Amino acid sequence: MTQPDFDRIRPYRDDEVASVLDDWVTSPKLRNVVRRAGVTALFRLPLIGTFLARLWLKKQLSGVRTVDELQQVIAPWVEKLFDSTTDSVTSNGLENLSSRKPCLFLSNHRDIVTDPAVVNFLLYREGFATTRIAIGDNLTEDPLVSDLMRLNKSFIVRRNLTSPREMRDVYLTLSAYIRDSIESGHSVWLAQREGRAKDGIDVTDPAIIKMLYMSHKRDKRSLCEAIESLNLVPVAVSYEVDPCDAGKAREVEARARTGTYKKKPAEDIESIIRGITGYKGRIHVAFGKPLSGEFSSPHAVAEAVDRQILDLYRFFPVNFAAAEKLLTRGDLIALPEAIRERMPDRPEMQKAHAWLDRRMQPEPSALHPYMLGIYANPLLRHFGSDGIKIQEERENND
Secondary structure (H helix, E strand, O other): HHHHHHOOOOOOHHHHHHHHHHHHHOOHHHHHHHHHHOHHHHHHHOOOHHHHHHHHHHHOOOOOOOOHHHHOOOOOHHHHHHHOOEEEEEOOOOHOOOOOOOEEEEEOOOOHHHHHHHHHHHHHHHHOOOOOEEEEEEHHOOOOHHHHHHHOOOEEEOOOOOOOHHHHHHHHHHHHHHHHHHHHHEEEEEOOOOOOOOOOOOOOOOHHHHHHHHHHOOOOOHHHHHHHHHEEEEEEEEOOOOHHHHHHHHHHHHHHHHHOOOOOOHHHHHHHHHHHHHHEEEEEEEOOOOOOOOOOOOHHHHHHHHHHHHOOOOOOOHHHHHHHHHHHHHOOOOOOOHHOOOOOOOOHHHHHHHHHHHHHHHOOOHHHHHHHHHHHHHHHHHHHOOHHHHHHHHHHOO
């Protein structure tokens, strides 16, 4: 498939950067984002703050003409943002990968922007090339957000398709684009499922694997050959604190109670801002091993990804405290013995319990089990538990 077929979904090219950045500097929306992100307290001053934000943007972006130059400008911002919103950002597994061989990083998905941002931040810090990033077309409805994403190597995944023919054509183009990216030396970040895991349950959708295989299958390559050529690496991103936990709980509770949930206008944008600027505690990113071997079906590949992500997940005291609270409430049938044996020290657990109490206190009691599930479910699934009763009820209502 030739390059023009990718024009509707691809990131911006270097020759398009300058004109987009010129529009940025005069954008009131972008200046407001800079002010809200709190780059400096001066930007929050009435009247003069907007003027100062515009001058700052113009200075920062002056002379930037390529995507790589833009990412070099953005990198210190990202580092400062993680310094101010986390206690630490750590990783493991990159030492097992080659900086010369591009990867398809298939990641769990908890935050719209921070997931790929922290993966790319760690890659950049360790001397690896940053990835192209798959984003849903729901994030491109706002032209500013669309430009921000596409300048930062993001490509577009179309959603909510109804026609089987359209779905086939769209997914084949997406499959070919990801394949072309890998074969031309560009790593790719892709979520393991459409949308965030709002209940803390990370499961790979086999449809993602089917999509990845489509362009290879067209060329009569086996599934195993396709997976190996893509150099598919599972990635687990673990957050000690989820800034969007209450919002996710509201959505999951509404779906359990009514069978549906309608997003408010600009809800995705608010989630992006909250996820970026909210406190996240400790973040750990674990890079797995490239998948290899024989796979009988896309479901088998998805299960292999799930096993690695569950094994790679990093647990914090809050995960154990949430599981204890669910047990005490009666939402959890039993606590696996393996979890009891790995409980942190009681002082740490007491702090985690107190933090969860403070976190849930402003929210209606109906949301509490769902908020706890966000933190407990990764731990419960890691140790083989079926999860919490409230989760079973949710599945019956979907």
